[in-house]
Each structure stands twice: as C-alpha cells, then as structure tokens.
Amino acid sequence: MPVATPVFDLSHIYKLSPETEDLRVYEKGQIIIEEDNGKLFPPSMTPDMGIGTCLLNERPREWRCNRANVNGAVGAVVIAIQFYRHHNYIANELHELNPCWDDERLYYTARDINIAVFTQIYFYELLPILLGKENMIKHGIISDSDGFRDMYDEDVLPQMTDEYHYALRWFHVIQEADIKMYDNDGYYLNTIPMVNVSLRTGFLPHDENLEKMTQGSFRQYGGGFDHIIDNDVSNKTVSHRLNKIRIKYSCINLT
Structure with missing residues (x-):
C-alpha cells in the first residue's frame, strides 16, 4: 500500500x-x-x-x-x-x-x-x-x-490502496488523444497530439502554450464513457528522439 x-x-x-x-x-x-x-x-x-x-x-x-x-x-x-x-x-x-x-x-x-x-x-x-x-x-x-x-x-x-491507483487508470478511456488550444477569450486556436507534449515540460513556457492548454482543459470535451482507450493513446508511443526509450500508455496501465 x-x-x-x-x-x-x-x-x-x-x-x-x-x-x-x-x-x-x-x-x-x-x-x-x-x-x-x-x-x-x-x-x-x-x-x-x-x-x-x-x-x-x-x-x-x-x-x-x-x-x-x-x-x-x-x-x-x-x-x-x-x-x-x-x-x-x-x-x-x-x-x-x-x-x-x-x-x-x-x-x-x-x-x-x-x-x-x-x-x-x-x-x-x-x-x-x-x-x-x-x-x-x-x-x-x-x-x-x-x-x-x-x-x-x-x-x-x-x-493509498493499490486499487485506487488502478482505478485512476480508467480516466484513460475518456482521455482525448488531441489537446485543443484556446485563447483567453475562448476562441479555438489549434490542436496538438497529446503524446507529442507529454514528457516535454520545456514546451509550456513558449508561445503562451501553458495558458492555451489551461483554457483547453476546461473548454474541451472529454471522450465517451466506454471501455475503449483512444487509438492514439493506446497504440502510439512516446519515443525519445534517440529511440533509447519507448513508452506506450496502455502498457503502463498494466504495470
């Protein structure tokens, strides 16, 4: 525990x-x-x-x-x-x-x-x-x-019980693979793949990215309540540019 x-x-x-x-x-x-x-x-x-x-x-x-x-x-x-x-x-x-x-x-x-x-x-x-x-x-x-x-x-x-951590993984089924970026007035700007900006904190300080992402966090709809993980989340990998490390989110759920 x-x-x-x-x-x-x-x-x-x-x-x-x-x-x-x-x-x-x-x-x-x-x-x-x-x-x-x-x-x-x-x-x-x-x-x-x-x-x-x-x-x-x-x-x-x-x-x-x-x-x-x-x-x-x-x-x-x-x-x-x-x-x-x-x-x-x-x-x-x-x-x-x-x-x-x-x-x-x-x-x-x-x-x-x-x-x-x-x-x-x-x-x-x-x-x-x-x-x-x-x-x-x-x-x-x-x-x-x-x-x-x-x-x-x-x-x-x-x-925390281990079961609590397992249950949190359920959120991957309602997680959209794309992040929608909005300005402070709520106007849609663009979309970026979630896997492209995870493990990339250096992306946030530039071009108002943190602010645009924060706006999107409460303006963008979540995925459907089902048992399916979005294909881009379950099958695409987050890869280090030198290919030394490859991460697949659906595999992390099993660990």
Whole structure:
C-alpha cells in the first residue's frame, strides 16, 4: 500500500519523503520559483542533473524540466505548476495580512490552505460528478455539510490502496488523444497530439502554450464513457528522439 499520497495532499509539490529535495526559500513562507518568458515555474533541473522525465524537450529552446516531484504527463505537470504558483500567492497574501508571522508559520499555513483548496476541488467538485454526491455521502467519503468540516483522523496513517491507483487508470478511456488550444477569450486556436507534449515540460513556457492548454482543459470535451482507450493513446508511443526509450500508455496501465 503506497504511502505517497500526491492526489490528496500535493506531496509531489512539497515533499514525498524526508530524502526529497527541500524547495523552500525560508523567507516569508515562499518556495523556490523561477521566471521563464515572464511566467513563473517550479525550479528546473540543471544540466548536471540530466533530463529527468522531459525526454521530448526540443533543445536548446526547450530546456525546462521541473525539479519538483511531478509526473511527466502533461496534465499532471500543468496542474502541479498551477498549485506550485498558488502556494507563493497564498504566502504573499498571508504576509500582507499578518506581517508579524515568521517564515515557519507562513509556510505551513500557506501549505495547509493550498492542500485544502486542492482537496475541496477534488473531493467536492470532481468526484461527485463521477461517483455521485449521494453515493459519496452514503459511504462516508465526503460530508453532507457545505460549511466547515474536519473529517481528518490523525490516528490513521495517510496512504493509498493499490486499487485506487488502478482505478485512476480508467480516466484513460475518456482521455482525448488531441489537446485543443484556446485563447483567453475562448476562441479555438489549434490542436496538438497529446503524446507529442507529454514528457516535454520545456514546451509550456513558449508561445503562451501553458495558458492555451489551461483554457483547453476546461473548454474541451472529454471522450465517451466506454471501455475503449483512444487509438492514439493506446497504440502510439512516446519515443525519445534517440529511440533509447519507448513508452506506450496502455502498457503502463498494466504495470
């Protein structure tokens, strides 16, 4: 049973384990952040660290690869970047409201709020659409209250069952193989194959790609609710340009 719980507590943004690199600034509750083309990103790996999971970066223009413990799949990377930025936004707001707070209090309070926002969206907005709100209340997964609630049990070790990870793979059957890009006004711009931009974090800072992809994430329809994985997802491979590594998503599901 895995003890890393990134879907619940943003541990891929903070720390998966005591051995994970510390990305704190230790000033005003901030975490390390870098500017790239006028936009903010988690710190990138340096050349001596290798290429990480960003196997498809088209260097030298595309060099960014997050040092934070983020899955190389483009959807996971986009969400992680948004919540990574959100931490520092919260810390800044807290510092403005409470200038007497020290770094420790600012950092941990910002972290708690960031995790709470993520968990609220996941449990009370996304999962009820998929599982049914009444079903989730019936089985004690969520509360029937719209106000403050505290269902956390400090005596239970945070962990996930293997079955949970297997069940998440179901989302591949409703995942479209193409990513539709939109501008901030909702106008469709173009379409790119999903397999071409996964494992390619360096693609995001350029040409407003992150912003266009974010717009598409809530404007583009998902696939049908069936048992079929899109052909481009199940049969096309994500290949390193030197052909040293080949990845097929449907095979990953079996591992």
